Amino acid sequence: MTHGTRRTISVPALTRVEGEGGLEIVVSDGQVTEARLDIYEPPRFFEALLRGRQYTEPPDITARICGICPVAYQMSACQAIEDACQTTVTEEIKDLRRLIYCGEWIESHALHIYLLHAPDFLGYPSGIHLARDHPDIVARGLSIKKAGNDLMAAVGGRSVHPVNVKVGGFYRAPAKSELHALVPQLEQAREDAEETIAWVAGFDFPGFDRDYEFVSLRHPGQYPITEGRIASTSGLDISPAEYDQHFTEFQVAHSTALHSVLDGRTYLTGPLARYSLNSGKLPAEVQNAARRAGLADTCANPFKSIVVRAVELLFACDEALRLIYEYRPPDPPAVDVRPRQATGYGCTEAPRGLLYHRYAITGDGTITDAKIVPPTSQNQRAIEADLRDFAAPRLDMDHETLTSECEQAVRNHDPCISCAAHFLDLRLTDKLTDKAVRQT
């Protein structure tokens, strides 16, 4: 809308992001005065409905927050409950957890790269349009995604909301032969991931290096997925139990998802953060692939997140194959977890970034308090800062192009709004309507 020298760039309903949200940038007298990621999905109050439930239930209940990253919820939940109960699972269980998590990274990253993000770089309005001109490329992406889904199903019983995960481990350990049957498919996915890296590295990226404070897990021996300490580029190095001493969530009027700050500062979690804080932990072959794609040890251009995702895709395929080759079925498949009155903390790396869970339980295993902080909630402020700083020097662009590029600036972070609002009812019948009015 235009009022005098006031101009608004508005996308009421973003496409190719999970969930319901929009963006709005207000320009007054040639300056960006406001940049908002509007999240209007109603919250589903998962934290409240967990109160009064048994300590064994969070993996199944919280998995329902998201159909794309249910394993992340299950793993952070298990870790937090086991922390409260002072239980340590076996190395075999840890490895099997890492394996199913690799499946989730593979399916989630493949989906985002091929069907949600690549169309932006190639000038297509959707993955379907991309498929019409480049069917072989999209078929490759779907094949990678299927490898991830099949891995999740082999370990988790099914690919969406797996049912084999429990506090303490798994209900059943898959036989070696069941996992080895996936090797040809994963080898192909690995090869396809290498081609993916080469493909996305050739896209055109706007120069937009940011001064992010990155936050991700860090682990002494491995690229972080299932465990580690919480680290940041400003030197933060804390255990998940110390999360609440540094990270604060608060409400803003334009979002049903809470915003989050680290000691008062905006920060970013997700693939860029993971890579920038941990690239040295990637296997040499994956590091070489990253170099060939033009990545340095760190990457602070959010438009290049598609390249980082592709690198992580290759890593997840490699890691899954390694874990399958070295697989020893956990016996028993789960350790006994006895409740005790305590608070436990869990942090894992969901495909979109750090996912924090905290549970307080009583001696009989009743949950009295729960806190869940998904990555998209944490990234909202960084996304808004991206929007503000990206739009500011581009205000002379034609309106349609600028609006579309601002949308892309949001999609760079693969926001999962449903996770952020803990809500999943997706019912919008209206097609995207750009109500913005060009300044006259």
Place this chain on the structure above:
Amino acid sequence: MILVIGIGNPDRGDDAAGLAVARKVRDATKPGEVTVRELVGDQLALLDEWTGATEVFLIDAVCSGGTPGTVYRFDAADALTERFRHRGTHTFSLADVIELARALGRLPRRLAGFGIEGASFAIGDGLSPQAQAAVDEVTSVLLGDLKAGV
């Protein structure tokens, strides 16, 4: 191969309508005559589910604001209407999956089906009377089509 796929969530009220039709068709046909599958979750999996099938019939619940229990027929020879399209993005709608398959050259020779307008999609609910009646109607029509070799 003739394939019938029921799509839906068994725990969300009328969303289970497609699954209910699939089960009734399975009970009413001889093994080997028709292959019947149930799909819960990611509809992109349809691309693989129907690989190798020549004729495929899909049944899914619809939430388009129409009168509950209304039955909509479609044939993928034409693009599906907005009724079969929902927003959301990480989860692809039936219409999106069909268009993606068309673009990739992965549509079966014949792909047709039914949408059943639901009354309630509440967690834990069973089928509403309107959806139940529509399930019976669709099953009857589909069995007739299958028998006639359509």
